[in-house]
Every structure is written in C-alpha cells, then in structure tokens.
Amino acid sequence: MESVRTCIGCRSRAPRSSLMRIVVRESRVVADVSAVLPGRGAWLHPTLECFRLAERRRAFGRALRVSGPLDATEIENRLNG
Known part of the structure; x- marks a missing residue:
C-alpha cells in the first residue's frame, strides 16, 4: 500500500506519487x-x-x-512550465 502525505497548499491527503516533495537548499525552496x-x-x-x-x-x-x-x-517557474 502506498504511503499518504498531506499537501501543504490545499491540506488534502493524497498518495505520495501524486505529490511533489520540496526541500530547502540555501534559503531556496x-x-x-x-x-x-x-x-x-x-x-x-x-499545481x-x-x-x-x-x-x-x-x-x-x-x-x-x-x-x-x-x-x-x-x-513557481517549474509549475508554470
């Protein structure tokens, strides 16, 4: 069974595969x-x-x-395409 995570934007729970993981590197997300x-x-x-x-x-x-x-x-640039 796939793990479930919560989106920090909409706060809804979703399978890990449908979400993007973000981290901080030198004050940049x-x-x-x-x-x-x-x-x-x-x-x-x-999105x-x-x-x-x-x-x-x-x-x-x-x-x-x-x-x-x-x-x-x-x-933001990545999501804008």
Whole structure:
C-alpha cells in the first residue's frame, strides 16, 4: 500500500506519487523529484493553485521549519512550465 502525505497548499491527503516533495537548499525552496534529498521535506500537489495557497498561508517556512525569507521562484517557474 502506498504511503499518504498531506499537501501543504490545499491540506488534502493524497498518495505520495501524486505529490511533489520540496526541500530547502540555501534559503531556496527546490523540488526533490526523486524524493531522496536530505533534510526535512514537505509535500505539494504539482499545481499553481496549491502553490499559491501554500504561499498565501506561509506554509513553506512552517512545514520546512525554516525561519526567515524563502525563495520559492524555482517551484513557481517549474509549475508554470
């Protein structure tokens, strides 16, 4: 049975395979496509809608336990295609 994770944007639970893992690297939020990067990760539906919700709720810093400003433009650009 596949593990279930919660999207930090919409807060709904979903199978791990339908979510994108994100981690912090030098104050930048980056996608961990293969889900193997070290450190605390958070999960997000790969949609702009969930990204915007997470940004508005300031969920990145909370979920990744980072204080201070985070640069999430890499994730935003990835979702914009």
